[in-house]
Amino acid sequence: MITVDGVWMRYGRGPMVLSGIDTTLASGSVTVVLGENGCGKSTLLRIAAGVTVPTKGAVRGRPTSVSYLPERFPDQLRLSARAYLRHFARMRRLPTRSDLLDRLGFAGDLDQPMSELSKGNAQKVGLTQTFGSVDGFLVLDEPWAGLDVAAREVLSELVVETAATVLVTDHTGAAAKLPGATVYRMVAGVLQPVEESGLVDVVVTCTSDAVDQVAALPGVQSVRRV
Numbered sequence: 001m002i003t004v005d006g007v008w009m010r011y012g013r014g015p016m017v018l019s020g021i022d023t024t025l026a027s028g029s030v031t032v033v034l035g036e037n038g039c040g041k042s043t044l045l046r047i048a049a050g051v052t053v054p055t056k057g058a059v060r061g062r063p064t065s066v067s068y069l070p071e072r073f074p075d076q077l078r079l080s081a082r083a084y085l086r087h088f089a090r091m092r093r094l095p096t097r098s099d100l101l102d103r104l105g106f107a108g109d110l111d112q113p114m115s116e117l118s119k120g121n122a123q124k125v126g127l128t129q130t131f132g133s134v135d136g137f138l139v140l141d142e143p144w145a146g147l148d149v150a151a152r153e154v155l156s157e158l159v160v161e162t163a164a165t166v167l168v169t170d171h172t173g174a175a176a177k178l179p180g181a182t183v184y185r186m187v188a189g190v191l192q193p194v195e196e197s198g199l200v201d202v203v204v205t206c207t208s209d210a211v212d213q214v215a216a217l218p219g220v221q222s223v224r225r226v
């Protein structure tokens with residue numbers, strides 16, 4: 001079990017971003033953090049992953065094996081996708097999981113620098129690294145962002161399948177639909193449990209080339225082909 005124990009955070013002399021977060025993440029559970037832009041989700045995830053030190057409080061019981069998918073890759077990442085995956089696989093002493101790349105539908109050039117890949121293809125490489133290398137703690141910051149419809153569905157499957165403890169943020173609505181997930185909304189620096197997502201499933205019959213247009217309609221959070 002991972003315990004977030006009285007975590008407070010402010011950057012420099014700025015306002016308090018996190019105001020005493022207390023929560024536990026059961027081993028193998030999925031915890032979703034929703035909330036408006038700038039409310040502090042990424043800050044909490046970085047602290048949970050051990051990348052940022054909180055102003056006050058601590059995260060206890062963090063497994064030695066942590067895999068963190070940031071919201072954005074550094075703009076200047078000149079490493080090719082192939083070299084990036086090889087680097088992490090070597091570090092973890094595990095083979096590169098090209099099967100995950102295929103499953104996510106990676107359609108870019110593995111020898112192109114990560115910084116030149118499309119947002120979605122770079123995200124697929126990041127997800128392959130994340131899911132291919134850890135069974136301890138997965139910290140995923142908006143992992144559904146930028147993915148096409150099919151890959152979004154695959155990602156939901158990967159989150160459900162993994163034995164790791166998962167902490168994830170999301171703006172697409174996909175995470176709130178994960179079976180068995182504990183969902184919180186961050187408001188004023190604290191986590192409030194979300195009992196119901198308020199989302200409604202609607203079945204639409206359309207041609208396959210119209211799926212992306214349906215996905216782009218106002219209020220549509222996610223689209224699944226059936």
Ligand SMILES: Nc1ncnc2c1ncn2[C@@H]1O[C@H](COP(=O)(O)OP(=O)(O)OP(=O)(O)O)[C@@H](O)[C@H]1O
Nearest residue numbers: 011014017035036037038039040041042043044071
């Ligand atoms: N390195 C930093 N230095 C100063 N302020 C920061 C830093 N990182 C984040 N902040 C501030 O902390 C607040 C919370 O930011 P954070 O990125 O955690 O929000 P978020 O909920 O993840 O937002 P979004 O949904 O837009 O990704 C914001 O006001 C942001 O400007």
